[in-house]
Amino acid sequence: MRSDDGAYWFGGDRGLFYYMPEHGKPWMTLNQVRGADFEPREGRWRALAETPLEVLFTYGDLQTHPVKLQVFTRIVSETAATDWQPLPPNARSHPVLFAAPGHYTLEYKVRDQALNYSPVYTMSVAIAPAPSYVKLPLLGSVEVRILQLLILFGAMALVGFGYVSVEIFQHRRRVNEAIARGYNPYISGEPIRRTEMFFGRHELLQRIVSTLHNNSIMIHGERRIGKTTLLYQLANALRSLDDPDYWFVALYMDLEGTTEATFFHFLMEEIAHAVEKLDDLDPAHRTKLNALTYHTLPAEEYDDRDFSRDLRQVIEILEAHGALHHPGKRLRLILLMDEMDTLNHFNHLTQQQLRRIFMREFAASLGAVVAGIEISKEWERIESPWFNLFNEIAMQPFTRQESIQLLVEPVRGYYIYEPDALDFILEQCEGRPFRLQQYGLEAVNEMLRHKRRRITKEDALAAHAIIQLNGQPGVESPGIGAAALAATISAGEVQSQAPGGD
Amino acid sequence: MRIPYVVGRWVCGPNHYGRHRLIAYLLHTPDTALWAVGARRIGKTSLLRQIEQLTEDGSGEFIPLFWDMQGCETSGDLLSELYLSIEDAGDRFAAAGVQVAELEGLDALLILRRLTRMLAARGKRLLLLIDEAEALIAIAQKEAAWLARLRRTLQDPSLKTILASTKLLVQLNELTADWPTSPFLFGFNMVNLWSLDPDSAVELIEQRQSAVQVHVDPAVRDEILLHTNRHPYLIQYLCQRLYEEDRNGQGYLRPPTDEDLNPDHLLAGFFLIDFQQLTLLERRILLAVGERALTSEADLLAQLADESPQRIRTFLWGLEKLGHVRRLFNQLSIGNEYLRRWLHDERERLAHMNETLLADESIEPLLQIGYRREPLYYQVEIERIQREHASLQQALAGSSNGERAELLAELNRINRQLYNARRDYELALLRQQP
Ligand SMILES: Nc1ncnc2c1ncn2[C@@H]1O[C@H](COP(=O)(O)OP(=O)(O)OP(=O)(O)O)[C@@H](O)[C@H]1O
Ligand SMILES: [Mg+2]
Numbered sequence: 001m002r003s004d005d006g007a008y009w010f011g012g013d014r015g016l017f018y019y020m021p022e023h024g025k026p027w028m029t030l031n032q033v034r035g036a037d038f039e040p041r042e043g044r045w046r047a048l049a050e051t052p053l054e055v056l057f058t059y060g061d062l063q064t065h066p067v068k069l070q071v072f073t074r075i076v077s078e079t080a081a082t083d084w085q086p087l088p089p090n091a092r093s094h095p096v097l098f099a100a101p102g103h104y105t106l107e108y109k110v111r112d113q114a115l116n117y118s119p120v121y122t123m124s125v126a127i128a129p130a131p132s133y134v135k136l137p138l139l140g141s142v143e144v145r146i147l148q149l150l151i152l153f154g155a156m157a158l159v160g161f162g163y164v165s166v167e168i169f170q171h172r173r174r175v176n177e178a179i180a181r182g183y184n185p186y187i188s189g190e191p192i193r194r195t196e197m198f199f200g201r202h203e204l205l206q207r208i209v210s211t212l213h214n215n216s217i218m219i220h221g222e223r224r225i226g227k228t229t230l231l232y233q234l235a236n237a238l239r240s241l242d243d244p245d246y247w248f249v250a251l252y253m254d255l256e257g258t259t260e261a262t263f264f265h266f267l268m269e270e271i272a273h274a275v276e277k278l279d280d281l282d283p284a285h286r287t288k289l290n291a292l293t294y295h296t297l298p299a300e301e302y303d304d305r306d307f308s309r310d311l312r313q314v315i316e317i318l319e320a321h322g323a324l325h326h327p328g329k330r331l332r333l334i335l336l337m338d339e340m341d342t343l344n345h346f347n348h349l350t351q352q353q354l355r356r357i358f359m360r361e362f363a364a365s366l367g368a369v370v371a372g373i374e375i376s377k378e379w380e381r382i383e384s385p386w387f388n389l390f391n392e393i394a395m396q397p398f399t400r401q402e403s404i405q406l407l408v409e410p411v412r413g414y415y416i417y418e419p420d421a422l423d424f425i426l427e428q429c430e431g432r433p434f435r436l437q438q439y440g441l442e443a444v445n446e447m448l449r450h451k452r453r454r455i456t457k458e459d460a461l462a463a464h465a466i467i468q469l470n471g472q473p474g475v476e477s478p479g480i481g482a483a484a485l486a487a488t489i490s491a492g493e494v495q496s497q498a499p500g501g502d
Numbered sequence: 503m504r505i506p507y508v509v510g511r512w513v514c515g516p517n518h519y520g521r522h523r524l525i526a527y528l529l530h531t532p533d534t535a536l537w538a539v540g541a542r543r544i545g546k547t548s549l550l551r552q553i554e555q556l557t558e559d560g561s562g563e564f565i566p567l568f569w570d571m572q573g574c575e576t577s578g579d580l581l582s583e584l585y586l587s588i589e590d591a592g593d594r595f596a597a598a599g600v601q602v603a604e605l606e607g608l609d610a611l612l613i614l615r616r617l618t619r620m621l622a623a624r625g626k627r628l629l630l631l632i633d634e635a636e637a638l639i640a641i642a643q644k645e646a647a648w649l650a651r652l653r654r655t656l657q658d659p660s661l662k663t664i665l666a667s668t669k670l671l672v673q674l675n676e677l678t679a680d681w682p683t684s685p686f687l688f689g690f691n692m693v694n695l696w697s698l699d700p701d702s703a704v705e706l707i708e709q710r711q712s713a714v715q716v717h718v719d720p721a722v723r724d725e726i727l728l729h730t731n732r733h734p735y736l737i738q739y740l741c742q743r744l745y746e747e748d749r750n751g752q753g754y755l756r757p758p759t760d761e762d763l764n765p766d767h768l769l770a771g772f773f774l775i776d777f778q779q780l781t782l783l784e785r786r787i788l789l790a791v792g793e794r795a796l797t798s799e800a801d802l803l804a805q806l807a808d809e810s811p812q813r814i815r816t817f818l819w820g821l822e823k824l825g826h827v828r829r830l831f832n833q834l835s836i837g838n839e840y841l842r843r844w845l846h847d848e849r850e851r852l853a854h855m856n857e858t859l860l861a862d863e864s865i866e867p868l869l870q871i872g873y874r875r876e877p878l879y880y881q882v883e884i885e886r887i888q889r890e891h892a893s894l895q896q897a898l899a900g901s902s903n904g905e906r907a908e909l910l911a912e913l914n915r916i917n918r919q920l921y922n923a924r925r926d927y928e929l930a931l932l933r934q935q936p
Binding site for chain 2: 025119120206210211213214215216218243304305308309312349352353355356358359360361362364377379382383384385387388389390391392394
């Protein structure tokens, strides 16, 4: 409940909570742990090992719609900490089960659309050994979930919500419907456009976004390690970023197939098209845009100096537009250039000219993120090399944690991986995201054929056979080109494909 | 989160730290043609851009013009670039009463001469800031006559020229050795560009010139200073990696780990380029110094016994001036931790690299002059600072209460400069002793 002064009142088991949110940052309140007892003297919760627990919380943000908030959690033990992991969208609780006794800290934080993080909220838990007679039957995690739902909604009913049976019924219906419709969310062979389907690289993404105010970045990594996906996600993140001082204009372009003779023309065409698509572009600006040299000069004749002049105009247009629609903010135009390896074959003079443009004074608002497999550092000119405007980031395969996330998250709440299936897939994929997607896709298909909702090792083996048959993964994917560009510069998000969503 | 460090693009204004003494020298020296020489990434472009920003309001003697020569292969390219630069700075010239359109269609040398004359008529002097002057090397090969005329224009005392480049520009002298006048760089007064002074390095680390500052533990700060040896790019590079924010959004730097000090591909690329620009003797000295963490000068001389000690000292001086070698605890050591690691890893390959871009003989005379003139350079600087000091004190004597605080702060700054300049002067004198 929101009070007049912008603060919030929450009802919890331990009374009402008053919370005055900080401006700009999301907030969170940890309410209680189901299945555990609060020990006021020690200030922590006590529970038994191998007992399903559920942490209940509330969170929010002044600017962001609750659905768009993302909760992250990690568990810190006396000796180690897990990675931060996202909870499913819209989560109101977090089911946990501690296998071993000990002292743990559960940490939570929320991220809003602008990639602002809340402070980290913590909760201490002391786990005692489970007495032998409470040994739980081996429950699959969905069953645990339903059990937890029962507990959870039972409790919520006390607080005044009476939807228990409806919710459980709906959850079942949703899973059955998913199986019937053949719901398979994995994306194989294509870069990921939807933020919800993007896993494992959030910290990297965040780091890059934080760097881009002042810098340009060069990402390199093996084929299909996720560079294009990262660029798409950067475009999304930058577009929805609500920075207090900067207005980011992000623009994805694929350099594949660009020829050297038409390079600068191509660049300007991409930039101008994107600017044309801006909402509420002033007609006078449109006219100015239509008068750019690149419209009249044949692509082969259009050189770096023509580009430089046109760019100066475009930046002026953007600055004027920004002054009107994003007052008080500085423009930052970020070119996201994919397949930068294309430039390896260009004359170094062209590369030098590109550097010269980036170094012009009016280009202070221009930044770039370029991605390629191995962007050549060969340099035979005597002037400073073009790549020195960049910071380099090597893209690594996913860690085990990240791999698990990529497999489990898309189907969470619908399907479950059996441990040996998961292990088998992880072993096959060696952290390569495209392989994980492929195995996920094929294994779920196989599972659906048997009208099951548990992914078994047999499914994983069948997936393996299919993938082996279709050739080693890692071969070229079809180009993404113009369609991808259109998708990234349109403001709307692609609709979720999940059936019967909440 | 927003990481405040800038790694890559040139910096100016509040992002530009230090170099106060050098800038004052460049602006005040009566020499009209200057050459700022420095290794890759040391801040040459930033220095020129900073000077441009400091002078562009036209309130002083100069009206600046930045001329970027990279990627220019002919005098025609240089002209286009010059004209684009004048267009970029159109407002500045309009304010000084110069109509840029009047210059269109002219040859680059004519543009420069006319611009100089138009500004002189209004009591201003053109300050020509030339970046990536290495591009002139290609032009010397194809258009020697044009280059000779350019040199005459640049050394015209009615304007001031500051060239920035790596030391590869020395090749110009070789290419123009047979000129009837004198080689190209003759008449350009050389200044070295190296690390930031200690105060400025700390200011950069803590981002003191920015609205939001970064908390840095003194131990972490000292470690950064030690590993980077105050190289501005390396400071930015390392700090960017170390930057984090606490729960309240306050930025701080975490302590560096061993891995943070490994050069990545980019750094390795720059080091290689710098190495290729070293002469054979310089490479021998560098590799010899790199063999151990610390080497005494006597050991070095013994190790390279086939060369004369004086010659080694001269070249060593040059390596120190460019930051490839430093002195730690009165011993010689590699310039910074990244370079040390890179040299260590690449030792085998580097020891067998025999092609060079520069011969010992072509830089030796420059080094000798620089080495010998160094104390004089500081002497002149000390005199300038003393004059500034005297006039500040005079101002202070006749100041009202309102102005005092500011003047005192300024006096403090000048005192510090004077102290540093005297220390540098003493060190330079000491080095002259055999
Ligand atoms: N005075 C300074 N203050 C702060 N940072 C600096 C300064 N000078 C240089 N840097 C750092 O070094 C980087 C490179 O600067 P700059 O482009 O001026 O160097 P350069 O010598 O012109 O390089 P190149 O040899 O590649 O042309 C900047 O991005 C910045 O990180
Ligand atoms: Mg430069």
